[in-house]
Amino acid sequence: MAKIILKSQFTVSSKQSLFNFVDYVTRNQALKDKKKEQTLSDTEEKELERMTQLLSDSEFSVDDVYSDYIDYMKREQATLSEDDHYLKGVFSSSQTKVRREDVRELKQEIEDVTRQSRMGSVMFQDVISFENDFLIEENILNSKTNALDQDRLYKATEKMMGSLKENEKLHDTFWFASIHRNTDNIHLHICSMEKNNTRELKEVADGQFEVRGKRKQRTLDKMKLAFGQELTSPTYRLQLQTSMTNNRDSLLKDLKKTYETEVFSDNRSFLTEINTLKKELPDNKFNWQYGKLKPDTQKRVDRLTDVLTQKSPERMRYTKNVDAYATYLKELYGESAKPDEYLANKEQEIKTRLGNNLLNNLKKDHAVINHKVKKMLDDLPVHPKEGRDKKEIQKKETPKIEARPKASPYHSRKNMAIIKKNLVHDYDMKRAENDYEQTQYRIAAAQQRQSYDYHH
Known part of the structure; x- marks a missing residue:
């Protein structure tokens, strides 16, 4: 089993279902914190049990699961512990720590996005889960105190969202994330959107169009690689x-x-x-x-x-x-x-x-x-022997014809000019050949680096 697992989906929906998701990622952690402090009411205890059971069946849900407990989620005072000004384990594209009023601003931003888009808005939803032993090995989770290095998770999430933006060619994105401990393994919920949708439209029925939300598998693979490379020790x-x-x-x-x-x-x-x-x-x-x-x-x-x-x-x-x-x-x-x-x-x-x-x-x-x-090849023996002997006899019997002495190629000024021209041409050709070889080497090196970068 992989030490880092990414599960992904998307929602093309109304602002209310997107609100539900934002409320969920803050509300669920707040209930877990209150349980540790032993301040949960009986009603909240039942809610937490129900949420945990629902999540054990599926990592994802927006409309069907979240709408049943939306009333509790809207009780924003329950998302904070009495002595803490910040939401625990929650961060966003603009803040490493998120306050209660920041959630209201995020909801307003979602409302603005959905109001502007008549075809709906895309919210990408991702869940990163880990083996707890892996987090301990990487010194992200303290096995004795159960403390989690949230800064490293934030940086890894930021890197992953940058990879998503680059590979899907998104513009002006924002995202929101929350660390959850409501299952055996710690996991991270992340939702992301464009402020102004640039995704292409697809026809879902005659004359009806919807924003395309599906991401390429290559994008998802690169997202996970980016997250893991930032999170893990490079040694x-x-x-x-x-x-x-x-x-x-x-x-x-x-x-x-x-x-x-x-x-x-x-x-x-x-x-x-x-x-x-x-x-x-x-x-x-x-x-x-x-x-x-x-x-x-x-x-x-x-x-x-x-x-x-x-x-x-x-x-x-x-x-x-x-x-x-x-x-x-x-x-x-x-x-x-x-x-x-x-x-x-x-x-x-x-x-x-x-x-x-x-x-x-x-x-x-x-x-x-x-x-x-x-x-x-000249040193190789000639076979058959008779052929060699015959060749030697012919060589002896053939009369020698004295060759006329050849005129020196340097005899005239015209020949000298031709030789000089040919030498210059040969030099230029050799230099062009060397330049070409260097260019081809640089191209091959660049291609190899691109192939190498994919896996690094």
Whole structure:
């Protein structure tokens, strides 16, 4: 089971049902506080029992559940303890502590929003729940005093609401939240709205339209990730991320070192594989990039990089840390963190980096490799033996024809000008090639950072 759970719904409704929700999140906690102080009346005790039972059946309700006890909720003096000026465990987008008069202002704001919108208003309702052991581990809940670090919950909620606003492209939003302890696990109720609705309309019947309230699943997943990253201690997460980066960089260095050893030691088997790969690469070296290769060519590159890194201890360390981070995500957020997708993305990322590393080395050593491959082929024995003998005899019997001496290309001013022009052209081409490669590298790095940011 995930340590952080998000349940979400929305209400497109009248102002009265939205009022009920605001009253509920303040009233329920007030009753719990009064019970601790042993100041509940018999009627309030029954109300609290009924609310707890209703919530055990469903985390959500607005019209059906809340309307039955709206009379009690409107008794605003019951939402405050006698010696406390602020509502306990309640905060909003503008205040870390909420007073009784602030609730009245919030209701007025909701009334203004619903009055302005003829098609109804959307209230997003979210419930974040936790395992209490997790809150204790993170030093958010004190197991001895039962005290809760409300400031950390506020900051995490603020981060989550920012993620909602960004991913759903909302404007001028406000939200209201309350910490509840009326179930086995502590949970947080949050309601949010736009002051001026910008959501698209959908047709619910002939000529009748309603504001679209459903949010994308991707939005909800990012909301939970934003909440968890702000709430949890970053120590372990940063430790794993730093280790992965160091392992990856060391692995790239190991690949280059092994590559140079194999090439310059004239390893025939390796040179043969490299020569086969080069035949499959595009003619234009600008396109010697892993992401631009055909799938079969990418697989050949993968086989070569696997060979070059198979003895590197950094490969195993990198894989171990990636697996540990995927496990961390799954334990914290559950399947909504998409741990399998994270593993697949990291595997593709390391293949791409290793592949580009190899391809860059091939471009740099292009002439050297060609020379070594040619020398290797020239050194191979010629078969059959008769063919070799025949070739040698023909060589002996063929009369030598003295070649006419070639005129020096530097003989005339015209030739010198042509050579100079070609040299300048070659220099410009080389510089353009280098600029292009740098640009492509920056684009690939940006794409990898975007993929990385999704899971961080």
